[in-house]
Amino acid sequence: MPKAKETVLEIDLGALTHNFNYLKSKLKPTTKFLAVVKAFAYGSDSIEIAKHLEHLNVDYFAVAYTKEGVVLRDAGIKTPILVLHPQPVNFNTIIERCLEPSLYNAKVLNAFIKIAEEQSQANYPVHIKFNTGLNRLGFWENDVDYVVSKLKTTKSIKVKSIFSHLAASEDKDEIEFTNKQIEFFKLISKAFENHIGSKPWLHLCNTSGVLNYSEAHFDMVRCGIGLYGFGNSAKENENLFPVASLKSVISQIHKIEKGETVGYNRAYKAKGFEKTATIPIGHADGISRIYGNENGYVKINGCKAPIIGNVCMDMIMVNISDINCKEGDEVILFDAANKASDLAESANTISYEIITSISQRVKRSIIK
Incomplete structure (x- = not known):
């Protein structure tokens, strides 16, 4: 599948078919x-x-x-x-x-x-x-x-x-x-x-x-x-496929010194020399402020990057000090492998809340 080049919610109709058929298999024909x-x-x-x-x-x-x-x-x-x-x-x-x-x-x-x-x-x-x-x-x-x-x-x-x-x-x-x-x-x-x-x-x-x-x-x-794609239990989650994948990209990378701060209200302070990435998605897109200050994370090149500082309206910043990446690289907020339920649990909420919060301004891409 092509890498994301902007913030996008991919909707997999094949996963929807699987989930529908799996749930129907639990029912009597009538x-x-x-x-x-x-x-x-x-x-x-x-x-x-x-x-x-x-x-x-x-x-x-x-x-x-x-x-x-x-x-x-x-x-x-x-x-x-x-x-x-x-x-x-x-x-x-x-x-x-x-x-x-x-x-x-x-x-x-x-x-x-x-x-x-x-x-x-x-x-x-x-x-x-x-x-x-x-x-x-x-x-x-x-x-x-x-x-x-x-x-x-x-x-x-x-x-x-x-x-x-x-x-x-x-x-x-x-x-x-x-x-x-x-x-x-x-x-x-x-x-x-x-x-x-x-x-x-x-x-x-x-x-x-x-x-x-x-x-x-x-x-x-x-x-x-x-x-x-969510069965309300770890066991059933394995039998269902998440329909939606939320992806974005790295807009800019910053290098900051120890003691420098990131974002509004200077909520994050660097513990040493660090690299941060700015991503074009924020609380106006459905990524609530509860995910800020290292409660939530994204995946970049298979590695977890904690969200640092306060979530902005249109952007988040993440710590990429230990991740090999560059501007323009794809960012995964959730997908079939990195489930929305896992991200939600990191901030003590539920999958329902994060998936239903994705703003209508986020581009939808239908995968048939």
Whole structure:
């Protein structure tokens, strides 16, 4: 592969295919696969990712907000799209663009019914979310009767699925809690089905749920981080390929004497004669200030170069005193060999945060 000549995020669609097929291999043939492509497909490129997954016959997409779904529709995506956190102000747009809302409390349920009736909709597909322990969004168990009573007053909407979200499916210390969530979800779903007289799809599992709780796959699963190459465990990370690689170049090399300082607020002081390299990427590109002051690092010619001083808006400086390199050489922030999860751990954060933070001003390069 050609070396980077500027800051670029390379997106490997072959890795995406591998991850999709690996996760699907964990499912029964009848279990549907929903791909989560929110937040620019976890910081990559939602349009390219969605188009490729559509080509692979994915069953559903999910986005966080209405605008993200509109972007996919504008790009020609035809696959059903679930909007996980819709706001009532966007309900007209949701219907206009054939998006499907998650309805998670009385306010949004009533507001969507009102809009659907005003637009003379019939059996518009909606998804009812219940809270089983994450305590973020969702109706409570004792809301089942209320939800059903509202549904029986209108023909404008029809429940396509009932779903919830696992809170700690990757954590072996929380197996008991997760099992309680699964059983709670079963009870809620059964009560709902008994009241409404039909059987909507059920879905509960995220990536870690898919990998760790096969008994809870139900009718559909929702995979996000796993599609992009991370399985939330060292073992599963070996079975998945990171889709995104963030690369840059050395813009300039400096030689500094003992006691000289580097960057804003003179945050780094040279311990002796040292060489530093300046790289054109900064916190405006998604490399947070938490990676500064030797918390994070880059790879140059296979060697670790710690980030020194404070991360600037558009640049970082790294210590290359022991590295044989020159201006224009490629710099790896993360790739398949030097994973984003490793860089994230160096600053006590998670892979989700760094990959979803990559700014849209960083050039995307699609590898097909």
